[in-house]
Amino acid sequence: MLSGLYKLGIRDVQGLLLHMPLRYVDETRISEVRELRIGEQAQVEGEIIHLEVSYKPRKSLIARLSDGTGDIFLRFLNFYPSQIAALKEGTRIRALGEVRHGYFGYEMVHPQTRAVRETTAVKQTLTPVYPTTAGLSQPSIRKWVTWALNNGDVSETLPTQTYAKQTPSFQVSLQYLHNPPPEANLQAMENRSNPEWRRLAFDELISQQLSMRQHYAKRRELGAPVLKHSTILIPQLLSTLPFGLTNAQQRVVKEISQDLSRPYPMQRLLQGDVGSGKTIVAMLAALQAIENGYQAAIMAPTEILAEQHYQKMLYWLAPLDIQVAWLSGSQGKKDRVASLEAIASGDARIAIGTHALFQAQVQFNKLGLVVVDEQHRFGVEQRLSLRQKGQSDEVSAPHQLMMSATPIPRTLSMSYFADLDVSVIDELPPGRTPIATKLVSDARREEIVERVRAACSQGAQAYWVCPLIEESEVLQLQTALDTFDHLQQTFPDLKVGLVHGRMKSAEKQAVMAGFSQGDIQLLVATTVIEVGVDVPNSSLMVIEHAERMGLSQLHQLRGRVGRGAAKSACILIYQTPLSETARARLKIIYESSDGFEIAQADLHLRGPGEFLGIRQSGTPMLKIADLERDADLLEQAQAVADNLLKRHPVEAQKHLDRWLSRGDELVKV
Ligand code: ADP
Numbered sequence: 001m002l003s004g005l006y007k008l009g010i011r012d013v014q015g016l017l018l019h020m021p022l023r024y025v026d027e028t029r030i031s032e033v034r035e036l037r038i039g040e041q042a043q044v045e046g047e048i049i050h051l052e053v054s055y056k057p058r059k060s061l062i063a064r065l066s067d068g069t070g071d072i073f074l075r076f077l078n079f080y081p082s083q084i085a086a087l088k089e090g091t092r093i094r095a096l097g098e099v100r101h102g103y104f105g106y107e108m109v110h111p112q113t114r115a116v117r118e119t120t121a122v123k124q125t126l127t128p129v130y131p132t133t134a135g136l137s138q139p140s141i142r143k144w145v146t147w148a149l150n151n152g153d154v155s156e157t158l159p160t161q162t163y164a165k166q167t168p169s170f171q172v173s174l175q176y177l178h179n180p181p182p183e184a185n186l187q188a189m190e191n192r193s194n195p196e197w198r199r200l201a202f203d204e205l206i207s208q209q210l211s212m213r214q215h216y217a218k219r220r221e222l223g224a225p226v227l228k229h230s231t232i233l234i235p236q237l238l239s240t241l242p243f244g245l246t247n248a249q250q251r252v253v254k255e256i257s258q259d260l261s262r263p264y265p266m267q268r269l270l271q272g273d274v275g276s277g278k279t280i281v282a283m284l285a286a287l288q289a290i291e292n293g294y295q296a297a298i299m300a301p302t303e304i305l306a307e308q309h310y311q312k313m314l315y316w317l318a319p320l321d322i323q324v325a326w327l328s329g330s331q332g333k334k335d336r337v338a339s340l341e342a343i344a345s346g347d348a349r350i351a352i353g354t355h356a357l358f359q360a361q362v363q364f365n366k367l368g369l370v371v372v373d374e375q376h377r378f379g380v381e382q383r384l385s386l387r388q389k390g391q392s393d394e395v396s397a398p399h400q401l402m403m404s405a406t407p408i409p410r411t412l413s414m415s416y417f418a419d420l421d422v423s424v425i426d427e428l429p430p431g432r433t434p435i436a437t438k439l440v441s442d443a444r445r446e447e448i449v450e451r452v453r454a455a456c457s458q459g460a461q462a463y464w465v466c467p468l469i470e471e472s473e474v475l476q477l478q479t480a481l482d483t484f485d486h487l488q489q490t491f492p493d494l495k496v497g498l499v500h501g502r503m504k505s506a507e508k509q510a511v512m513a514g515f516s517q518g519d520i521q522l523l524v525a526t527t528v529i530e531v532g533v534d535v536p537n538s539s540l541m542v543i544e545h546a547e548r549m550g551l552s553q554l555h556q557l558r559g560r561v562g563r564g565a566a567k568s569a570c571i572l573i574y575q576t577p578l579s580e581t582a583r584a585r586l587k588i589i590y591e592s593s594d595g596f597e598i599a600q601a602d603l604h605l606r607g608p609g610e611f612l613g614i615r616q617s618g619t620p621m622l623k624i625a626d627l628e629r630d631a632d633l634l635e636q637a638q639a640v641a642d643n644l645l646k647r648h649p650v651e652a653q654k655h656l657d658r659w660l661s662r663g664d665e666l667v668k669v
């Protein structure tokens with residue numbers, strides 16, 4: 001039993017107290033069959049008047065229950081002999097389940113049933129249902145929680161003025177939610193809108209804010225190189241650029257530049273939709289570090305993207321006489337040693353690479369700035385090793401700039417990103433033509449083939465993205481190879497290229513260079529090209545099995561075109577039948593090209609945990625509060641957290657300890 005609790009992540013009494021019900025069931029009422037409505041959760045009581053094992057539409061045990069006002073069928077798809085015995089004709093049964101429209105009339109599938117007498121009393125209160133695990137029954141969890149309520153510390157952690165006057169206390173709220181009183185309203189309990197749930201949601205949000213803000217404050221206690229504003233390199237680079245910065249770019253450049261000139265490390269997230277021009281902003285930040293005698297490191301999640309940054313930097317920096325080093329996991333030993341030496345000696349002023357940049361052997365001479373591109377794509381470990389690299393001597397750390405093309409809705413940036421400052425590029429460079437998005441069913445492939453042929457023969461370039469096959473990398477590779485073969489045969493007159501994650505990096509580079517220079521007209525690719533790739537002449541994007549991809553992935557892929565003056569299109573091929581979520585996703589991507597709107601919809605569809613991916617598992621996940629429903633509490637929590645840390649650090653810590661003692665996906669920061 002204890003091992004069951006352990007599996008749930010419950011380590012102590014506080015963990016038990018905060019192991020909250022998932023939902024409640026109402027066993028306080030018995031409904032008449034004639035008053036039932038489809039879709040409602042109900043409890044009925046009556047006599048089994050018929051029982052049979054039926055084979056149509058599939059094998060099931062079907063019991064017909066009558067309560068004198070009507071009949072309802074109880075259906076079980078998997079059943080034991082003991083259930084057949086328990087539902088014998090003539091038995092009086094209480095059944096609890098969702099009322100559905102069944103094969104024969106009203107039915108409940110897999111209802112909870114028990115034999116009763118006419119005199120058996122109904123429950124007086126709502127019954128909580130807890131998250132559980134194999135071997136731990138609901139009644140035993142309930143017993144443990146009750147024990148915790150009687151023996152645990154349920155005192156207040158924070159000063160009373162933290163809460164509004166009518167707010168129920170921690171103890172009262174817990175009692176109410178674990179043991180609902182007879183008058184508790186099922187609806188309010190289920191949608192967590194009553195004051196008791198709201199009180200706990202508020203506490204949870206405060207704990208999250210405290211944890212994030214504490215982290216933020218701790219980094220501020222570290223030293224960082226003071227990087228004065230650039231007077232030479234930045235003006236020099238800007239004068240050679242073929243474009244001027246947009247207003248939004250100028251604004252964020254200023255914000256970043258100011259951060260860099262402070263004696264503590266910048267911890268800033270730069271958000272900007274696909275194609276908004278984040279790379280040049282990072283470049284300018286790097287130049288500020290370099291002009292002050294420091295090095296900058298730029299990390300990208302894929303080799304293709306890192307390579308592209310490298311080429312771009314070489315090109316931009318050539319007139320400035322700045323040495324750039326390249327590091328990746330797959331480069332040859334000789335190159336690697338040379339890069340490592342240049343980084344260690346300080347000859348290389350900028351190092352660009354994949355996460356290979358942050359392995360232990362990499363020693364910087366004087367690292368002043370770390371830029372992480374497409375930050376949301378990095379796993380936790382990589383992010384943490386980066387954090388440690390920055391803090392290796394515990395007293396000073398380099399400035400950090402994280403960049404992300406996944407716009408983060410406000411409630412999320414206020415919560416899960418509260419340990420960062422945020423800058424937003426909310427404007428695209430001028431002259432971009434909108435991308436026309438088309439949804440085409442797989443049955444109309446021929447039309448797409450013709451369209452690609454027409455576009456490419458007129459000098460345009462196109463991507464053809466192969467389906468994502470999550471279950472198997474081998475299968476995914478095979479599909480890419482097959483697609484490539486097939487398209488090569490289909491388009492004998494076009495130069496078709498192929499790029500996928502399993503290729504050697506030199507091969508990848510050669511293909512990408514060929515596509516960039518226009519030698520390759522049609523590039524068959526796996527989702528390795530999802531982020532960052534910038535080939536402005538490409539104007540057509542075909543995505544196969546678009547229904548398998550996530551919203552932000554589709555948005556990112558689509559963002560590979562529409563970067564030049566040519567009119568661009570994105571064709572999403574889907575296979576029917578579509579699941580409901582897939583249909584919802586495709587509808588959104590079809591209707592909107594605004595990354596912010598798409599992210600908001602994505603968040604809504606998937607919830608914050610999945611939206612953020614594992615990236616955020618170093619931070620406390622919210623289990624009670626809902627960022628949409630409790631947005632008002634979030635604002636208040638934010639306002640109180642900094643004040644608590646400043647004025648009531650002991651209480652703040654006590655509060656954090658209580659809430660961080662919960663288990664599950666919660667990992668301590
Ligand atoms: P992202 O924000 O997606 O990383 P990039 O930095 O790759 O975008 O920029 C996309 C393209 O826009 C690049 O070709 C870049 O050179 C170009 N670009 C960036 N800023 C401007 C600007 N102010 N005006 C015109 N083009 C720009």
Ligand code: MG
Binds near residue numbers: 279373532
């Ligand atoms: Mg980019």
